[in-house]
Amino acid sequence: MIRYLVRRAALAVVMLFGLICMTFVIANVAPSDPAALAAGPDAGRAQIEAARREYGLDRPLHEQFLRYVGDLARGDFGRSVATGRPVGQDLARYFFATLELCLVAMTLGILLGIPLGVLSAVYRDRWVDHGTRILAVSGIALPPFWFGLLLQLGIASSLGWLPTSGRLSVFTEPAAPVTGLLLVDSLLRGNGALFGEAMSYLILPAIVLSLPCLASILRVNRSEMVEALRADHITAARAHGVARWRIVTVHALKNAMLPTLAIIGLRWGWMMSSTVLVETVFDWPGIGLYAVSSAISGDFKPVMGVTLIVGLNFMIANLVVDLLYGALDPRIREA
Amino acid sequence: MRARLAVHLVRRSFGTMLGLALVAMIIALALLGPFIVPYPDDVLGAVNLTNKLQPPSAAHWFGTDEVGNDILTRVIIGARLSLLVGIAIPLAAALIGVPLGILAGTAGGGLREAIMRLTDLFLSVPGLVLAIALVAALGPGIGNAMIALILVWWPGYVRIAESKALAIREEPFIEAARAAGASQVRILWRHVLPNSLSPLIVKMSMDIGQAILAIASLGFLGLGAKPPTPEWGAMISIARGYLPDWWWYAICPGALIYASVLGFNLLGDGLRDILDPRSNRG
Numbered sequence: 300m301i302r303y304l305v306r307r308a309a310l311a312v313v314m315l316f317g318l319i320c321m322t323f324v325i326a327n328v329a330p331s332d333p334a335a336l337a338a339g340p341d342a343g344r345a346q347i348e349a350a351r352r353e354y355g356l357d358r359p360l361h362e363q364f365l366r367y368v369g370d371l372a373r374g375d376f377g378r379s380v381a382t383g384r385p386v387g388q389d390l391a392r393y394f395f396a397t398l399e400l401c402l403v404a405m406t407l408g409i410l411l412g413i414p415l416g417v418l419s420a421v422y423r424d425r426w427v428d429h430g431t432r433i434l435a436v437s438g439i440a441l442p443p444f445w446f447g448l449l450l451q452l453g454i455a456s457s458l459g460w461l462p463t464s465g466r467l468s469v470f471t472e473p474a475a476p477v478t479g480l481l482l483v484d485s486l487l488r489g490n491g492a493l494f495g496e497a498m499s500y501l502i503l504p505a506i507v508l509s510l511p512c513l514a515s516i517l518r519v520n521r522s523e524m525v526e527a528l529r530a531d532h533i534t535a536a537r538a539h540g541v542a543r544w545r546i547v548t549v550h551a552l553k554n555a556m557l558p559t560l561a562i563i564g565l566r567w568g569w570m571m572s573s574t575v576l577v578e579t580v581f582d583w584p585g586i587g588l589y590a591v592s593s594a595i596s597g598d599f600k601p602v603m604g605v606t607l608i609v610g611l612n613f614m615i616a617n618l619v620v621d622l623l624y625g626a627l628d629p630r631i632r633e634a
Numbered sequence: 635m636r637a638r639l640a641v642h643l644v645r646r647s648f649g650t651m652l653g654l655a656l657v658a659m660i661i662a663l664a665l666l667g668p669f670i671v672p673y674p675d676d677v678l679g680a681v682n683l684t685n686k687l688q689p690p691s692a693a694h695w696f697g698t699d700e701v702g703n704d705i706l707t708r709v710i711i712g713a714r715l716s717l718l719v720g721i722a723i724p725l726a727a728a729l730i731g732v733p734l735g736i737l738a739g740t741a742g743g744g745l746r747e748a749i750m751r752l753t754d755l756f757l758s759v760p761g762l763v764l765a766i767a768l769v770a771a772l773g774p775g776i777g778n779a780m781i782a783l784i785l786v787w788w789p790g791y792v793r794i795a796e797s798k799a800l801a802i803r804e805e806p807f808i809e810a811a812r813a814a815g816a817s818q819v820r821i822l823w824r825h826v827l828p829n830s831l832s833p834l835i836v837k838m839s840m841d842i843g844q845a846i847l848a849i850a851s852l853g854f855l856g857l858g859a860k861p862p863t864p865e866w867g868a869m870i871s872i873a874r875g876y877l878p879d880w881w882w883y884a885i886c887p888g889a890l891i892y893a894s895v896l897g898f899n900l901l902g903d904g905l906r907d908i909l910d911p912r913s914n915r916g
Contacts, residue, residue, distance in 0.1 A: 317755040325771045436649070440896035442847055444854045445870060445888030448877060456878035572760030576851055580874075590763065591855050594770035602770040610759040617758075 303625045311618050318610045322603040323367055327360070371607070377600035379593065386604040389589060394608065395479030396466055397578070397585030401570050402480070403505040408512035409563060415513075416520025416559070421547055423525060431517055438514025443573060447507045447580035455503065462500050464582040504581040508574055512566040519562040523555035530554070557627055564620030568613035640908045647907070653900025660894045663713035671711060673704040689882060696886040699869075700876065708864040709886045715865055716894065719780060720846035724838045726784045731791025732834065736826055738792065739799025740818070750796065753789040761786045762851065769857045776849070776865065779858040783848050787841065794837060798830035832909035836902050843898030850891050866891050 342350070351357045355366055370377065376386035419428040455463040466481065477484050482501070485493035527533065528551050536546050575587035582588065586605045593601035645651065668674065672695075688698040696705040738749040756764070761783075768782035802808060802825070811821050852858035853867025861868050866887040873883035 314755065314758055317751075318758055321755060321759070322767070325767055328771060432649075436896065436899065437892075440843065440847075440892055440899050442850060442854075442867075442870075442888055442891045442895070444851065444867075445884065445891065448870065448874060448884050448888070452878050452881050452884075569760045572762045575762055575766065576854070579855055590766055591857070594766050595774065595856050597770065597773070599770060602767050606759060606763055606767040609763045613760055614758055 300625065304622060307618060307621050307625075311614055314614055315611065318607065318614070319368060319371060320364075322606055323364055325606075326599050326603055327363075376604040376607075379598055379601050381593065381596050381598045386600045389601065390586060390604050390608060393584060393586045393589045395476075396583060397571065397574055397587060399480040399482060400501065400504055400508060400577070400583060400585060401567070401574060403482075403501055404508035404570060405512065405563070405567060407505060407509040408516055408566070411509075412513045412516030413520055413559065416517045416555075417524055417547060417552060419517070419521045420524030420528060420555075428521075431521070435514040435518045435521075438510040438517075441510065443507050443511070444576045444580050446510065447504070447577060450503050450507065451580070461503055464580075466500055466584055467496060504577050504583055507580070508570060508577045511573065512570055515562050515566055516559060520555055520559045523558045524551055527551040527554040557624065560623055561620050564616045564623075568616040571609045571612050647904055649900045650904025650907070653897050653902075653904055656893050656897025657901050660713055660717055660890075660897060663710050664717040665714075667710050667714050671704075671707040673707045689880075697880070697882040699883060700872070705869075705883065705886050708869065709866065709890050712864040712866050712869070712887065713890065713894075715776075715859070715863070716846050716849065716891075719776070719849045720842045720894070720898075723780060723783045723787055723845040723849070724841035727787035727841070728791045728834065728838060730784070731788040732795045732827075732830075734788075735792040735795025736799045736822055736830070739796040740803055740822060740826065746796075749792065753792045756786070756789040757793075762848070765848065765852065766855070766857060769852065774857045774860075776853075776859040776863065779849060779852045783845060783852075787845070790837065790841075791834070794833050795830055798833060799826050802826050802829050836906045836909060839898055839902035839905055843895040843902070846898070847891060847895045 355363060358366075374387050376390060378385055379389065382389075415431045415434070419431040422428055451463050455461050477487055481497040482494060485491075485497055524547075528547070530551075533546060533551055536550055537543075541550075571586075574583075574585060575591055577583065578585045578587035579591055586608060590602050590605035593599075593605075663670075690697045696709070699705055699708070734749050734753075738746040759767075765779070765782040765786050768785055769778055772778035772781060808821060808825055811825055816824075849858055850865070850867030850870075853865045853869075854871045855867075856871060859865035859868045861872055869887040870884050873880075873887070876883050
């Protein structure tokens with residue numbers, strides 16, 4: 300197990316280096332001149348050249364790359380051209396909004412996806428199964444940005460039940476950050492009203508974000524459960540007179556959980572990516588909105604910073620899934 | 635015999651029939667678009683401000699937009715663009731990915747390592763974010779958005795083609811072909827490629843829907859097609875500014891995106907049942 304862990308971790312480090320190379324290459328194939336961008340729209344030639352020297356853009360590429368890696372190692376993601384602020388600081392601020400949204404959405408996806416998957420496998424080809432199949436298919440096909448707009452229109456605007464967008468009302472003072480997650484911080488401070496408000500802003504974007512994830516978990520869990528319920532040891536357990544729901548939840552679900560865990564890990568990685576759309580619709584102040592607004596104005600450093608964070612998160616998710624697989628299924632770590 | 639089985643499988647499944655119907659509708663709209671739209675003048679962006687932001691009515695089924703164009707007309711015209719882009723992206727990605735994958739699967743050794751590690755690298759960042767990063771570098775616009783999505787999409791085809799080629803390489807009939815003196819190229823072209831085709835067709839069908847969704851997403855974010863272009867995502871991004879009072883603006887383009895993605899997904903599911911029955915339905 301230790302050897303497996305070391306090998307997987309080493310591979311992850313290599314991949315991280317590759318990811319850094321990739322962002323560097325993307326930033327350097329850009330047709331626009333980063334120095335001109337940094338110097339501002341009205342800069343003359345002299346100012347552009349000054350900016351080029353200041354940012355080290357006149358150095359050979361391999362030197363620029365080493366400097367880029369060194370900066371990243373110190374947590375320096377460069378500066379945003381548009382705001383002049385260090386990207387690292389912005390990322391640290393926006394990341395927790397995204398994390399909170401993704402955590403709640405993932406919780407929704409798991410809490411609904413697994414039971415529905417189990418139910419539709421047990422009641423295969425009955426109405427529960429048909430109903431969840433519609434949910435699974437539409438969950439993947441619904442454009443998240445359109446679904447978000449529809450929810451805003453119906454539940455937030457027409458019915459007025461929930462706020463349309465943002466993370467808190469502009470008049471509300473957020474709790475001093477402890478974890479950066481508003482729900483947790485408000486509870487830590489014992490501020491129930493703030494918790495309620497944060498939840499009311501969070502719930503619609505979380506529903507939209509969780510839908511594709513819920514659909515995937517449901518599909519995988521269902522097909523694995525169908526497979527697991529056919530196994531010989533299940534028939535044997537049934538013949539022994541083990542209670543039906545005990546067979547389903549203990550014996551079959553245990554075997555279906557490994558692939559379900561894998562899809563949860565994969566979906567966690569993707570979620571940080573599709574959050575871009577959800578955050579844009581709901582003006583959620585996370586890294587996705589930050590990446591989009593920077594990308595529109597051609598401001599590279601923030602976009603590359605977000606790409607690195609999302610890629611890193613995806614890698615960690617994959618690593619955790621692999622290690623879980625290795626821990627739970629000995630056949631894998633032998634291979 | 636196989637054709638009759640296929641027809642039976644299609645007709646038995648409601649999902650596949652629905653998928654087929656939706657895909658047929660989108661293709662019909664794309665082909666016939668300019669001939670059936672109620673207001674052909676609005677295609678080129680005629681400005682008719684007296685008519686702007688009209689609610690749905692008998693004259694304008696889905697209302698009019700901010701310059702008085704019929705929304706239904708613009709959405710129907712948009713079908714052609716979306717479908718073309720939706721087909722072009724997976725096709726280009728397959729043209730890059732499949733040869734690389736088959737090469738990796740049959741060659742083995744260092745070349746395989748190199749190709750597969752590069753593939754893993756591209757797959758290590760979720761697609762949409764990587765596409766946004768590429769568009770940020772290339773500059774917004776529908777052409778660059780397409781290039782970005784192709785660059786994001788090809789690794790998936792390498793993976794499939796490689797695993798298929800790897801599995802087939804050990805089959806006795808390949809060995810027989812080699813023993814009979816068939817060249818490497820002939821083996822790849824005549825034996826390995828046709829045998830990898832089923833999963834590739836299934837994946838492409840699914841990917842057409844996903845590509846339509848992806849290009850609309852980039853359009854919605856303001857990184858893809860620019861507004862006067864009748865692109866569904868870009869239309870929704872403008873419509874967003876007119877919510878909630880002019881609610882009908884966003885309905886029709888979104889419904890068409892949904893219908894096309896749903897159609898191609900269901901069709902892909904059905905094709906998998908017919909072409910690739912042994913694969914696991916995840």
